[in-house]
Each structure stands twice: as structure tokens, then as C-alpha cells.
Amino acid sequence: MALDKPVFIKPKLTLFNIIIGIILVMGLILTILRFTKGIGAVTNLDNNNPWGIWIGFDLLCGVALAAGGYVTSASCYIFGLKRYHSAVRPAILTAFLGYALVVLALHYDLGRPLRLPYPIFYSQGTSSLLFEVGLCVFLYLTVLFVEFTPAAFEWLGLKKIRAIVVKLILLLTIFGVILSTLHQSSLGALFMIVPSKLHPLWYSGYLPIYFFISSMFAGMSMVIFEGSLAHRYLENEMDATHKKEASGVAFGFAKAASLIMMGYCATKLIGLAVDNNWHFLGTSWGLWFMFEVVGFVAFPAVLFAMGSREKNLTMVRFAAIWTILGIILNRLNISIVAFNYHLPAADRYFPSLSEIGTSVFIVTLGIVAYRFITTRMPILHEHPDYKAH
């Protein structure tokens, strides 16, 4: 069986490719610096601020925005919404790449990255929520990898193995939802141990619930956002089914996301009421909190609702980008902005250029890998030999 597309496609010298090349070179230099001079040389981290954007952005946002995988595959395979079928593969691919990059980014942040398997295989600290995160992310990365393999097998023409994996899809999807529920929520629960360091408006007994619920609409928004990017830049990889179903996926997810986001706002209100934190709303922290919840959750929720009702694709796509920014804002607020709020300004953290550069490098790696795979494997189109599985 011949390959669908060749492995090596000669790169063209476009502006996009040049920028990507520059970023990759910069990333390599930063990587060398990090592993020769230490974390202290490239970051602004210190003893009061042990976690910076490599955790706040790369890990927390990365995992939340990779939630599209479990959301889409659950809607298609468990809830039986078959019209989302063409969106499953791109979503699984993004989720897999997202998690793989989260693990890669961890290698920069951890002091001894080669010991990353320790918590799972060597010395299990089961009382730690970070252990739960680690175990679930490890297992889920494996699940996503297996879920992704049919596309690679089709590309390589390995029919028999593909047939076996395809039979496991329901099982894998259910397993994926369990693991996602656990680690999405426990990323929020990581901060349950610091009521004295995280501002009361963000600290809540509902933190795990907030993280889990917000991961759902984060994932849906990412599916919509990626869809719009793919339509602009990778349209020749798409088949007729994908194109036909794409706007339906966007409107369906927009409607679902707007409902979930409204629910999320309601649970935020409940959280405020349970801890009786109303008086903080009048402070400048309160303003910042309202900016996040009203400006970046309630507002795009309304946009989603209007966009899906009026079948306005531009509005839906705009709302998706807005929601993604809101998720990033929320995760950074919890891990950085409202964390250590009690410390004087001089002791607060702001990322260094090299930290930002490393994060940009890792995101760029993701884009390159996504493009490499979608231009070769049957992701945005169905393989002619395996129609309708």
C-alpha cells in the first residue's frame, strides 16, 4: 500500500516559514541557555514566585485549550451527534499535540526533568493533587496517542492494526472523559492548598469545578478557532464532507458553549455567595475579577448565542477568540496575577523575555507539527479507502 502523501515536502520560502524559522532558532538558543545556565538564568522566578508563565500559560492554558479532544469525541461517539464526526480528527490531533507540548514545556520548568517518570513509577506521593494531575495527564496522553493512530495507520496503509484501534474508540473516549474530568479539575484544585496566597475572589472551594466547566467551553472555542484557521490556510486539505459540516460544527458548539458559559457565570455567583465575598467586588481586585467574568465569559457567551441564532459565522469565530483570551486571562489570574497578592509590588513576578520567548517557541512547535501532520495524514479529509467508519 503506497503512502497517501510523501513524508518530505520541500518547504517554500514564504514569510510565514521565515518567521517560524527565526522563532525555532531563538527557541533552540533559549533551550541551550536553560539547560546549561539553569532556570534562574532565563526566568524571573524566585523563592516567592516559584511558578511563572511556564506553568501558568504552558501548563494551565495548554491543558485547558486542549480540551477540544474530549469534548468533540464525547459529543460524537458517546452522545451520538454524528454531524461532528469530521471535527473529531482535527480536535484529537490538536489535543494530542497540546498535551505533548505541555509535557515538553514541563521539561523546561522542572528542575530535574529526567525524573519526570518518578511520581508515576518510582515514588508515588498520592496525597498530592499534582500527583493526580501527573498520572491523569500521562494516561490521557497515551489515550490521545492511541486515538490519533488510525490517521497515521491509514497514511501508512496498515489496515489490520487500524481496524483493531477503531474498535476501541468508544472505550477510549469514555476513558478520555474520565481522565479529563479528573485532571482538568485537579489543576484548579492545585490551588486549594493556598488559601493564604490566592486572592479570595479567585480562591474557592469550587476551583476544581470552575476549571472543569471552563475547560469544556475552552475546548469548544478552540475547535471553532482552529476550524477558522484551517479554512483559511489548509482548505485544499479538506474534503467536501468536512467543508459541508464545518459551519454546522461551529454553530452547534457555539450554542453549547454559550449555555455552558452562562452556567459557569452562575456558579461563579454561587461561589461569591458561598464565601460571602461580595465586599471584595468594590475593590480594585473586584474590578479585575468583573473584567474577567463579565468581559471575557458573559460577553462572549452572549456573542455565541447571537451568532448561533443568526447563523453568523464571523460573530461565532470572534466569540471563540474572545473566549480563548478569557481562559488565558483566568488561568494567569489564578496562577500569577492574584497569586501572592499579599506581597509588596517589589516581590511580585513578571515574566522575563526569555520565558515569553520559550513559550512562543513551544506554541510554534505545535503549529509546525499540526501543519506537518495535516498536510500528510487524513485529518481534514477522509482517506478514500476507509470511508465512513
Add this chain to the structure above:
Amino acid sequence: MAISRRKFLSCIGAAALTTTTNGLSKAYGASNKHFKGHPDSFGILHDITKCIGCRKCEAACNKVNELTQPEKSFEDLSILDQKRRTDANIYTVVNKFKHDTRAPVFVKKQCNHCMEPACASACFVKALNKTKTGAVIYDESLCVGCRYCMIACPFEIPAYEYHKALTPRITKCTMCYPRLLEGKLPGCVEACPKEALIFGERDKLLKAAWQRIYRYPDQYLEHIYGEHEMGGTSWLYLSKHPFSKIGMREDLGKKSAPELTTGPLSAVPIVVGLWPVLLTGVYAISKRKDKITKEEKEKAVAQTTALAKEDTEKKLEALREKMTREKTSAINFEVKKALEEAEKTDAADKTDDKAPEESGKEEN
């Protein structure tokens, strides 16, 4: 019907989720056990009123732990004007607080060796442990360097060797655990010239501290810092001035760190138990819904076809009947016509009298 079934199911899901979340805060309440610390574990009482800020404890700590020498010697007291915290090479610091116009207050800061340490409960490789001596110690051979212990510590104690590229460690006061095992006092306690640091069994230190408070009520606040803070710590503090005014947080609460995280941890078995059943159910329902839709569709098609067939047959029958009727009437008409004709010819024959039988035969 199908939609209401799904709605019902999602309601069950929502209900299950709310019960689990409501249950979270009560999860630990179900157990009656309360950890009071290892029996006879040691502690250190820091009587802040007695500290003169001589930094002898800092010097001793540096020596017994074989840490790198600072640039300025420990004799230099000018550094007390800065507010300092522990660092990779500094396990303990003394800070100066000016209180009103009277003499300044000196407070020693180091790991408090919590009874139920946040750092140990946060560590995902068990690199931090509370020993039976009371000391919280660190095992660098396990540490992955995630720094979650530093996030978790409410006293902001653990520090990190940020400038080591390949083998960075967490560092913090060990209560001189190796010296304790040898039967020696912790370095700082041994070096203190004013008995501002007293080493002993924590229970006995607590009693002694309360005795001091009762005996000299105007010298001490009626609060031993560390008796209950974050579930209690092995280090205990006596002070005249409110602790919050001398750099010690009083808003930490009495809950130990593990109590803060039992809720989310107890949700794990609920999710693992509930989700597979619920999701398989959702799958089965959506599958069945599809099947029913398909069956109903087939049935409807069959019914329509049958109806259409019947209808056509009826129409055909009617048409056939009509045609038969028309044919019969046509025949009758023809017969009648023929008969009339015949009668006419009969009458004509009678008048013309020529071969009547022949013409009658032709007509028929």
C-alpha cells in the same frame, strides 16, 4: 419522547455532580480520627521577647549545615534593617521590626516544621517527610524540582537552587535532623546566648509557654503562635506584640494543609465510579434512540407504502368496476339497439315480404 429521556439523564448527571461537590466539604468529617502529631516529638519554643538580634543562630546554622559563607560576616548587624526571607543558602534569618518608639523586636524565621506539613502533602514524589522526631526533612534523591512545595508552604520557607542547571535542590531548615539523631541540639538553639530558643518535647514546651503567659501576663500576648496555626507547628512562638505586626500571618487558619485538599481528592473515586456507568448509559441511550428512529422510519415507510398500495388497488378496482359497468351498459345498449333494429326489419319484412331470416342473421 427521545429528547425528554436525554434531558432526564442530563438532570441525573447534574444532580450527581452537585451531590458530589456538596459532599466534598464533609468528606473528612466522616472520619473521627484527628492527627495530633507524633507522640513525644520535639519542638522549639522561640520567646521573641528575649531575642536581641545578635545573629549567632544564623552563624551557627550556616556552620552546622555547611552552607556557603555570606559576603558580609554574621557580626554585621546592619543587614537586619532589610526584611529578609530564607534562601537557597540561608535556612534561617532574623528580622527586625520597629514597634512604636520603643526598642526594636527581633524575630527568627525558619521552617516551622508543621505537624501536618503543606509541603509534604503537596509533594508528588514523597521527597518531603515529617519524621517522628518532629523534623520535616527533604530527600533530594527523589525530588523532581516541580516547586509545588514552595507554592504550598504558607510560611514561604522552602527555597530553590535556581542557578544550578542540572541538579537543583529545594533547601530548608531540617531542625538539624542529623544532629538530633546524634543526640545533639539544633545548631541555632545551641548558639543562642539569651535562651530565646528552647528545645524540648513539643507538649512540654506548650505547657511551659502557657505558664509563662500566666505568670507574666503583661509581657506576653495570650496566644502561642504555632499551637494551632495550619494544624499546629513544631516551632512555637511567644510575643508581646501582635504577630501580624512582626511579619507572621495570623490569617492562616487552623486547618492543616491536607484538610484543604481532601475535598478534591475524595472526588476521584466518585468520578471514576460514576462516569463510566453514566457515559455508557448515555451511549446506550443515544444508540437506542438511533435504533428506534430507524425502526420508526422503516415502519412509517412500510405503512405509507401499504396505504398507497391499498389506495391504488381501490382506485383500480373502482376503475375496473366502472369500466365493466360501462361495458355492460354499452353491450346492453347495443343489444337493445339490435333488437329494436331487428323489430324494425321484421316490420319492414312483413311489409316487403322478402327473406326475413337472412337479414336477422346478419344483424346478430
